[in-house]
Amino acid sequence: MDSRLRGDDNERARSREYVSDKRTSDDNIVLDHQHVTFATITFFVIPAQAGIHGLTLQQTYFVYVMASQKNGTIYIGVTNDLYRRAHEHREKLYPGFSKEKRTTRLVYYEQYVDVLDAIKREKQLKKWNRAWKINLIEQDNPEWRDLWFDLNR
Numbered sequence: 001m002d003s004r005l006r007g008d009d010n011e012r013a014r015s016r017e018y019v020s021d022k023r024t025s026d027d028n029i030v031l032d033h034q035h036v037t038f039a040t041i042t043f044f045v046i047p048a049q050a051g052i053h054g055l056t057l058q059q060t061y062f063v064y065v066m067a068s069q070k071n072g073t074i075y076i077g078v079t080n081d082l083y084r085r086a087h088e089h090r091e092k093l094y095p096g097f098s099k100e101k102r103t104t105r106l107v108y109y110e111q112y113v114d115v116l117d118a119i120k121r122e123k124q125l126k127k128w129n130r131a132w133k134i135n136l137i138e139q140d141n142p143e144w145r146d147l148w149f150d151l152n153r
Helices: 082-090 097-101 115-127 130-140
Strands: 002-006 015-023 029-037 040-043 055-058 061-067 074-079 105-112
Touching: 061 082, 061 115, 061 130, 074 082, 074 097, 074 115, 074 130, 082 105, 105 115, 105 130
Parallel strands: none
Antiparallel strands: 002 015, 015 029, 029 040, 040 055, 061 074, 061 105
């Protein structure tokens, strides 16, 4: 089976079409189309005899807070892969604020299904004053433990 991705890889497309071709005994090609939409991923498979008529998977997004230490520098971000993103902060893989200020400790996060809700919440938290952010963290994590270790269980 030959599988190819059709779509512009350079643009951030919200949906892409996957095409796979199957060769029949008389060398005719039958195309199966699958339409994938990101955020809520929906698969439509044609022809119907493939057995999947519609399948929906939920994408998860996270608003997270990294800190340098208890009551230290705070970084707020949004991601669709909390484990990977926290690891990038911990290992200081990219230059910028987080690397310079050493915000390597995951101290708080919230989970969302809708990316727009997550982005809205991130922007809201960034506008909060420092005392409100500290209070938010300490409601669930009074010791400012690194929650990254909990993600690995």
